[in-house]
Amino acid sequence: MIGHFIDAGVDMLNPIQIGADNMDPAALKKEFGKDIVFWGGGCDTVNELTEGTPQQVKDKVRQRIDIFGPGGGFVFVHTHNIQPGVPPANVVAMLEAVNEHGACPLT
Numbered sequence: 001m002i003g004h005f006i007d008a009g010v011d012m013l014n015p016i017q018i019g020a021d022n023m024d025p026a027a028l029k030k031e032f033g034k035d036i037v038f039w040g041g042g043c044d045t046v047n048e049l050t051e052g053t054p055q056q057v058k059d060k061v062r063q064r065i066d067i068f069g070p071g072g073g074f075v076f077v078h079t080h081n082i083q084p085g086v087p088p089a090n091v092v093a094m095l096e097a098v099n100e101h102g103a104c105p106l107t
Contacts, residue, residue: 025041028041050083
C-alpha cells in the first residue's frame, strides 16, 4: 500500500508500526526511503518500551535512528502513546538515546 500512497502524492507516513507484519524498518527505508518521510517507528511502545531494560531500549532506539535517519526522511517519535506500566527509566532511556544521536524527539 505504501507505493500506492506515494503514487497518490502522500509524502509522509504515520504511523510506522514496526511490530506489525511487513513493517521491517530496514526494508521500508530501502524500498521507500527516497520517496516518503517516516514519522514514527523510533521505539515500539507496546513491547520494547514496556518489557525491555533501559539498555535494550537505548540499543533499539539507536538502531532505528541508524536505519531511518541517513539521507533524511525520518521524524523520531515512538510508535504509539506510551502505555500504562512503562517503567519511567525506559522513557528516560529512549529520550537519552535520541539526544545522544543529536536528534530531537517528538513525544
